[in-house]
Amino acid sequence: MEKALLMLSGGPDSSTLAYWIKDQGYELHTLTFNFGEEEGEAEKRTANFIAKDISKSHKFISFESVLREFYMEDDPIHILRIAHLPSPIKAFGAGIAISLAASYAAENDIHHLFYAVHKDDTIFRENNYEFFNLLSKAISIELGREFKIHTPFLDKTKAEVLKIGFDLGVPLEETWSCASNSTIHCGWCDPCKNRQKAFKDNGITDNTLYENVNSKNSSVNV
Numbered sequence: 001m002e003k004a005l006l007m008l009s010g011g012p013d014s015s016t017l018a019y020w021i022k023d024q025g026y027e028l029h030t031l032t033f034n035f036g037e038e039e040g041e042a043e044k045r046t047a048n049f050i051a052k053d054i055s056k057s058h059k060f061i062s063f064e065s066v067l068r069e070f071y072m073e074d075d076p077i078h079i080l081r082i083a084h085l086p087s088p089i090k091a092f093g094a095g096i097a098i099s100l101a102a103s104y105a106a107e108n109d110i111h112h113l114f115y116a117v118h119k120d121d122t123i124f125r126e127n128n129y130e131f132f133n134l135l136s137k138a139i140s141i142e143l144g145r146e147f148k149i150h151t152p153f154l155d156k157t158k159a160e161v162l163k164i165g166f167d168l169g170v171p172l173e174e175t176w177s178c179a180s181n182s183t184i185h186c187g188w189c190d191p192c193k194n195r196q197k198a199f200k201d202n203g204i205t206d207n208t209l210y211e212n213v214n215s216k217n218s219s220v221n222v
Helices: 012-023 040-054 064-071 093-107 129-143 158-168 190-202
Strands: 003-007 027-034 057-062 112-114 148-150
Touching (some): 003 012, 003 093, 012 040, 012 158, 027 040, 027 093, 057 093, 093 112, 093 129, 129 148, 158 190
Parallel strands (some): 003 027, 003 112, 112 148
16 A cells, blocks of 8 residues: 655645545555644644544644744744735745655655645646646655655635535534634634635535634625
8 A cells, every 4th residue: 555645734625635545545644734824723733633533644743933033024924825815925835845745755655745735726826737747856856766746636626625525524514724723713714715615615514613603694705
């Protein structure tokens, strides 16, 4: 059985990909990074929940203090580009995260790295097949063996990814999307609205707890 490493944030997209990878027959290993995002602790909590029953191993690594010193700022730091994220994104953020994950994978004899980027994220220039294929090639050259970055959801919308998760039995209500660091989704932020819209587009009951109890019944504009 081949081993695969997934960058698991605890969100519905990466959680769905975790179940998808297992369904494909890989031995799943998961890795969660904290780069200093405001929602970092909430993501850590939900990633641990998802990983505990499905992942062969799970590792949490915080780079928060290092990146705050590197970028010389105290505000929340965002490395990975995703749709409707209002905070500024650091240059080559995806490359930084993937390179760190690739190094971890190589040290653990894992040749496959999975990333849950999807079609709605392709508004950013690095979220495309050319970027990931070239980065795979560069990492393979450095390692002296084939290394592959897999992005199986890159041609699917968030709603389509959520439907896959629903069909695979992912506990979607336990995943985290909110931009705040809390125990309950706020229901107001763009990630919460995107989450609600994905459920609505699929006709799937949204059992997520929202602080704004009327948010699931209000119109969603994204």
